[in-house]
Amino acid sequence: MMTRDPDNAALRDYLDALLQEPALQAAGAAQRDPQTLWQSCRLGHLQLLLPGNAVGTPIDASDDTASTARHLAQIRIGTEDWRVLELARCIAPNLAGAATDTLLPVAGSRWLLAVSGRPVPMHLPNDAIEWRAQRSSRPWLAGMSRDGRHMALDVGALIAHVTGNADTTQEEPSP
């Protein structure tokens, strides 16, 4: 009969508790929480989470129009003018410059977030994010996933931060 080594068992329990993390669940998983849908984007080695209710349907921008889209540039989609905000430029300037091929409309605005690759919808349990109580630095960083792999962004704070830092002539286009 197998016996459990009590020393190892105690150590294993200790490590399991210290390293416990809530499981991240992809959209469609059985136990998903419908209130917390995120769009997950990759930026270099970073994984960014954008609130699902803050961004609209991704626009494929792998054509010529997109390749000319640059940070704070104004582009016309249909009959409307939008301004592009290159996410890498705001989050990690050292990663900026890589080709962006997807545009995410920011809800209630005429801003488009330019990202690389198509965002992946993801549901997280409510307690999967550790929210930052103070945001004196990086106000756009709302929190980190408890497994340390994802940065949860506050899109409104991001745009406010960019427009606050940008040239005053580059205000948000009127809706």
Next chain:
Amino acid sequence: MRVWTIANQKGGVGKTTTVAALGGLFAAAGERTLLVDMDPHASLSHYFRLDEGQPGLYQLFTDDSDAGRIAQPTAYPNLSILAASPALATLDRQYGNRNGMGRVLQKALAAESANYDRILLDCPPLLGLLMVNALAACERLLIPTQTEYLALRGLERMLQTLKMVARSSGHDIDYHIVPTLYDSRTHASRSAIRQLREAHGERVTRNEIPVDTQLREASHAGVPPAQWHASRRGAASYQLLHDELCACEAAAELVA
């Protein structure tokens, strides 16, 4: 950003010297490098003559401080340190039974991805909250191992710990065993390194770090070993080790 942990559950094997040496080399190569002193003895902090009154790693655990904001610059370009303090020794008593506390450092460092290219974690020689945090936060582990019999026993314990942490955290850590304090004049040293290579093969780095009294002089002067010109053997060995590890890292990323 790459995060390496330097750890061994046995003390006096050259962990802090290895962190100072490799940190100095990465910084000199232009990488924005952060060294994290996780040992309550604060040897690495003393090595670089940090201001003891400043916030450091302890505040990262207790006040949720930003790592980048509380890191202190050193006299060397591109090289910053998150300082240790004796209060770190109380973290296990305060938080050792709180679920998820093994991932505090991992989360804090992930938020610094844009600010640093390289982070080296200098672990205390004790399995506890701090070492668990370091192992959870890193993708690569260096285990400095003194080339003598008792140190080989300590290595086995460290590898067992690594296996258990990998199981609990759900991620494997690539590791290298770095022979240190090697004295080719002694039979004990030559025998120990032979045993190391027989038992652990490619996991043992090709370049060993020799005994070099100038490494101690470098720490006394607060100068990273590779920048301490009197340390010819030690500095050259650390440079070779640095190059070997970077090549391993690059190869691993190619096949990932």
